[in-house]
Amino acid sequence: MTQGIRPLIAGNWKMHGTVREAARLAEAVREGVEGVDLLVCPPFPHLHTVSVVLLGGRVAVGGQDCHAAGKGAHTGDVSAAMLRDVGATHVILGHSERRADHAENDAAVLAKTKAALAAGLIPIVCVGETEAERLGGLAESVVRGQLEGSVPYGFVTAGGIVAYEPVWAIGTGRTPTEDDIAAIHATMRAALVERFGPAARATRLLYGGSVKPSNAKPILALPEVDGALVGGASLVAEDFLAIARAAPV
Numbered sequence: 001m002t003q004g005i006r007p008l009i010a011g012n013w014k015m016h017g018t019v020r021e022a023a024r025l026a027e028a029v030r031e032g033v034e035g036v037d038l039l040v041c042p043p044f045p046h047l048h049t050v051s052v053v054l055l056g057g058r059v060a061v062g063g064q065d066c067h068a069a070g071k072g073a074h075t076g077d078v079s080a081a082m083l084r085d086v087g088a089t090h091v092i093l094g095h096s097e098r099r100a101d102h103a104e105n106d107a108a109v110l111a112k113t114k115a116a117l118a119a120g121l122i123p124i125v126c127v128g129e130t131e132a133e134r135l136g137g138l139a140e141s142v143v144r145g146q147l148e149g150s151v152p153y154g155f156v157t158a159g160g161i162v163a164y165e166p167v168w169a170i171g172t173g174r175t176p177t178e179d180d181i182a183a184i185h186a187t188m189r190a191a192l193v194e195r196f197g198p199a200a201r202a203t204r205l206l207y208g209g210s211v212k213p214s215n216a217k218p219i220l221a222l223p224e225v226d227g228a229l230v231g232g233a234s235l236v237a238e239d240f241l242a243i244a245r246a247a248p249v
């Protein structure tokens with residue numbers, strides 16, 4: 001953890017579940033965990049229902065993507081303002097699954113991040129290397145490049161969040177070593193401070209990639225790791241809450 005930063009445990013529900021299951025899951029986590037901020041990011045069709053279930057609770061709601069434009073002829077897309085309108089406060093942007101499935105490059109993520117900030121949403125910008133890049137010794141330079149390319153000015157002061165998600169650790173049960181996570185988080189902190197100044201010391205840096213109750217405690221205790229972006233384990237209320245309880249408070 002970074003001193004003075006309150007931990008955030010965010011659940012990315014990806015493309016899973018029915019609206020009824022989403023409502024049940026939201027109900028099961030809505031009381032949250034003392035001292036920890038929680039966020040869930042359901043699929044778009046479930047967002048409004050989940051927002052209503054979580055009203056007055058301790059868990060915030062976010063989207064999993066948004067379009068860079070405020071409105072227009074963009075079939076199948078969703079604007080940042082629409083996310084706000086249904087109760088979202090955050091939006092995940094540049095997740096590696098979006099970068100891979102929808103050919104999103106840093107420029108596209110940058111445009112979306114600006115749109116999210118303009119709409120008053122807190123963006124969670126995801127970065128992370130592929131396995132080949134890690135094996136090639138390129139992890140730090142890839143992450144630096146993605147940060148440089150996807151994070152706009154105004155991000156830090158608006159409370160923007162960065163999530164380090166090594167692509168090869170997502171949904172695989174594999175995680176980097178604690179030293180490797182700490183090294184990348186230190187690199188991200190340094191890159192943000194170089195670019196945005198000391199205010200970036202308060203930027204939340206999340207780790208994501210096969211976080212589960214059994215490995216959460218040591219990961220969340222690492223320096224500069226201010227929370228987690230959780231995929232699979234966030235679909236099980238008890239596991240998600242157990243991860244939140246593992247955060248140092």
Ligand SMILES: O=C[C@H](O)COP(=O)(O)O
Binds near residue numbers: 170173209230232
């Ligand atoms: O956004 C979440 C990440 O992609 C991590 O997913 P995972 O916890 O299933 O590995």
